[in-house]
Amino acid sequence: MTTSSRLNIGAVRYSFAPWEDPAARPLIRFDGVVKRFGDDVAVNGISLDIYEKEFFALLGPSGCGKTTLMRMLAGFETPDAGTITLEGEDILDKPAHRRPVNMMFQSYALFPHLNVEQNIAFGLKHLPGEERKDRVLDMLALVRLEGLARRKPDQLSGGQRQRVALARAIAPRPRLLLLDEPLAALDKKLRDETQFELVALQERLGMTFMVVTHDQEEAMVMSTRVAVMDKGQIVQVGRPAEVYETPNSRYVADFIGEVNLFEARVTQAGSGTLKLTGGNCPAGYEVREDTPIPPGTAVWLAVRPEKIQVTQDRPPAGANGMAGKVADIGYLGDWTTYLVTVPGGMTVRAARANAARIVERPIDWDDEVWLTFSPDAAVVLTS
Amino acid sequence: MPWRGLPALAPFLWLAAFFLFPFVLVAKLSMSDIALAIPPYAPRLDLSRGLNGLVAFVHGLDFDAYRHMFEDGVYAASYLSSLKFAAIGTGSLLLVGYPMAYGMARCPPGVRQALLMMVVLPFWTSFLIRIYAWIAILKPEGLLNAVLGWLGLPPVALMDNDPAVIIGLVYAYLPFMVLPLYSVLERQDESLLEAAADLGCTRIETFWRVTFPLSLPGLAAGALLCFIPMVGEFVIPDLLGGSSTLMLGKTIWTEFFANRDWPAASAVAIILLATLIAPILIYQRQQSKLMDTP
Numbered sequence: 001m002t003t004s005s006r007l008n009i010g011a012v013r014y015s016f017a018p019w020e021d022p023a024a025r026p027l028i029r030f031d032g033v034v035k036r037f038g039d040d041v042a043v044n045g046i047s048l049d050i051y052e053k054e055f056f057a058l059l060g061p062s063g064c065g066k067t068t069l070m071r072m073l074a075g076f077e078t079p080d081a082g083t084i085t086l087e088g089e090d091i092l093d094k095p096a097h098r099r100p101v102n103m104m105f106q107s108y109a110l111f112p113h114l115n116v117e118q119n120i121a122f123g124l125k126h127l128p129g130e131e132r133k134d135r136v137l138d139m140l141a142l143v144r145l146e147g148l149a150r151r152k153p154d155q156l157s158g159g160q161r162q163r164v165a166l167a168r169a170i171a172p173r174p175r176l177l178l179l180d181e182p183l184a185a186l187d188k189k190l191r192d193e194t195q196f197e198l199v200a201l202q203e204r205l206g207m208t209f210m211v212v213t214h215d216q217e218e219a220m221v222m223s224t225r226v227a228v229m230d231k232g233q234i235v236q237v238g239r240p241a242e243v244y245e246t247p248n249s250r251y252v253a254d255f256i257g258e259v260n261l262f263e264a265r266v267t268q269a270g271s272g273t274l275k276l277t278g279g280n281c282p283a284g285y286e287v288r289e290d291t292p293i294p295p296g297t298a299v300w301l302a303v304r305p306e307k308i309q310v311t312q313d314r315p316p317a318g319a320n321g322m323a324g325k326v327a328d329i330g331y332l333g334d335w336t337t338y339l340v341t342v343p344g345g346m347t348v349r350a351a352r353a354n355a356a357r358i359v360e361r362p363i364d365w366d367d368e369v370w371l372t373f374s375p376d377a378a379v380v381l382t383s
Numbered sequence: 384m385p386w387r388g389l390p391a392l393a394p395f396l397w398l399a400a401f402f403l404f405p406f407v408l409v410a411k412l413s414m415s416d417i418a419l420a421i422p423p424y425a426p427r428l429d430l431s432r433g434l435n436g437l438v439a440f441v442h443g444l445d446f447d448a449y450r451h452m453f454e455d456g457v458y459a460a461s462y463l464s465s466l467k468f469a470a471i472g473t474g475s476l477l478l479v480g481y482p483m484a485y486g487m488a489r490c491p492p493g494v495r496q497a498l499l500m501m502v503v504l505p506f507w508t509s510f511l512i513r514i515y516a517w518i519a520i521l522k523p524e525g526l527l528n529a530v531l532g533w534l535g536l537p538p539v540a541l542m543d544n545d546p547a548v549i550i551g552l553v554y555a556y557l558p559f560m561v562l563p564l565y566s567v568l569e570r571q572d573e574s575l576l577e578a579a580a581d582l583g584c585t586r587i588e589t590f591w592r593v594t595f596p597l598s599l600p601g602l603a604a605g606a607l608l609c610f611i612p613m614v615g616e617f618v619i620p621d622l623l624g625g626s627s628t629l630m631l632g633k634t635i636w637t638e639f640f641a642n643r644d645w646p647a648a649s650a651v652a653i654i655l656l657a658t659l660i661a662p663i664l665i666y667q668r669q670q671s672k673l674m675d676t677p
Contacts, residue, residue: 076577113597
């Protein structure tokens with residue numbers, strides 16, 4: 001794939017936002033869905049719309065209910081309350097084998113007694129012979145496994161098995177493809193490549209994908225929208241960039257990426273800016289915030305490490321600056337992470353891209369440094 | 384260290400002492416001739432005469448017992464009849480044992496253990512007593528006919544005939560069929576069944592397209608584990624079968640104790656073993672394949 005077409009796809013993706021169009025009808029609608037296992041509430045009243053051609057990610061730690069939500073869509077679990085509709089039609093009374101939804105299993109669940117070809121053809125028994133053969137060939141070409149059609153699953157590598165599982169799930173042309181931790185079993189390098197391949201494939205097929213993952217990077221790279229889940233509920237839904245840059249709670253800020261959370265109290269609310277005080281920054285903070293928050297409110301300031309500058313020079317008065325001492329330095333190659341202890345004992349994480357090839361470090365362990373962030377960098381969180 | 388391999392010898396010594404040595408004795412017996420003596424066969428190895436004794440002994444061996452077997456049709460009939468009983472028995476066991484094993488494997492784990500116990504439990508009483516119990520059930524004035532009479536149904540003749548032998552075989556060998564089937568069905572990956580349903584299979588289609596083909600190794604193991612010993616079965620045909628029931632085990636017993644024809648009995652035993660080697664080897668291969676797959 002050329003760079004230009006990928007850029008083009010990026011532009012198309014950005015303009016794609018059916019969830020902002022009030023006239024658009026969702027492909028899938030969860031409405032007040034509840035699922036209990038004994039005393040545990042796995043899914044606690046979820047309402048969610050997923051639109052045609054979306055690459056939707058359910059993101060959350062294990063046990064947050066994301067897999068249960070997906071399994072209810074596939075028909076392996078029945079909700080205790082609420083409805084799930086596909087194109088406006090209730091699918092809950094349909095058994096799994098009659099739903100136009102296919103799933104790619106985390107374990108891949110390839111049939112060990114069948115070869116690659118037979119695995120892919122498994123869901124195509126309704127097609128006449130010739131058409132079935134053509135479809136299998138198409139699928140083999142799509143996932144680049146033409147030479148391995150006669151292999152049994154145990155003769156394939158992990159990456160090849162993953163592609164067979166994908167081809168098998170796509171072959172019946174479902175209205176919605178569910179992917180349960182699709183990349184969890186692959187090693188890092190392969191995972192990075194496959195992420196982009198999955199996106200390209202989804203766009204080429206024009207199919208709607210819903211992926212369940214605990215890996216935030218996976219969700220961010222692949223999806224059009226991410227739903228962050230916690231304890232059976234959806235905490236925030238939005239574009240990856242929205243969820244990362246404007247998290248709506250400490251949970252989301254903390255779960256997606258790294259974040260520094262400063263305790264603070266609003267002292268003055270002006271037009272578009274807030275002034276705050278906090279133990280870590282004796283001089284006080286100034287932050288851009290459009291929603292008015294009354295003075296006296298206790299809030300959290302969330303600042304991403306890459307938005308904090310580490311300098312040896314004292315910043316001008318009025319800037320969001322705090323003095324500190326370098327406690328640790330983590331050199332990651334592309335990034336360097338500084339752990340800086342600030343007044344109040346808190347350790348702040350600041351990251352700096354290693355844009356130039358500097359082997360010598362200007363800042364070293366135990367150096368006295370200044371941390372600053374711009375008024376735009378911080379998100380004010382009240383919950 | 385030269386002694387390190389020593390423990391590995393133990394199974395070989397065991398086999399040599401309790402299989403190879405008796406086998407050589409039986410093979411030797413089968414090549415002897417019947418004689419009016421104690422024990423009732425000739426030649427006998429006289430090692431006090433040294434090498435000459437050994438030469439005379441080897442010259443005395445022949446294949447008369449085997450020739451006799453091919454000439455007398457009763458042996459072939461008994462042989463075929465044994466195979467037939469074992470085949471019908473194995474087939475019936477599949478029909479009875481597969482649903483049992485399948486049902487057990489689908490139960491919740493706690494119940495599974497209890498059911499497994501119930502399948503194995505009869506082994507804790509004497510085999511002979513259990514077969515005698517079947518006589519009490521099947522005999523003309525036995526339990527079964529009493530129940531049938533009470534229900535107003537005509538009595539059935541299920542004693543001292545071939546159907547009685549089949550009932551006995553199915554009863555006695557059931558665990559050998561159920562356990563290997565259960566072990567493959569129980570460890571079948573649940574997500575494969577979900578994947579099949581996801582790809583449009585009803586439960587029945589899922590069974591025939593996924594569950595059944597994947598249980599074939601267990602099915603083969605169970606079938607061979609039952610078929611092999613059934614061919615040589617003696618107690619069940621002797622106690623439940625009629626006078627016309629022909630099975631090799633009975634034939635060997637008759638030759639040995641009634642006719643005092645030890646060479647003939649041994650020859651039957653050797654032929655039985657020779658024909659069972661093929662299924663035994665298949666069973667071994669099946670087992671090692673099962674061990675290889677995690």
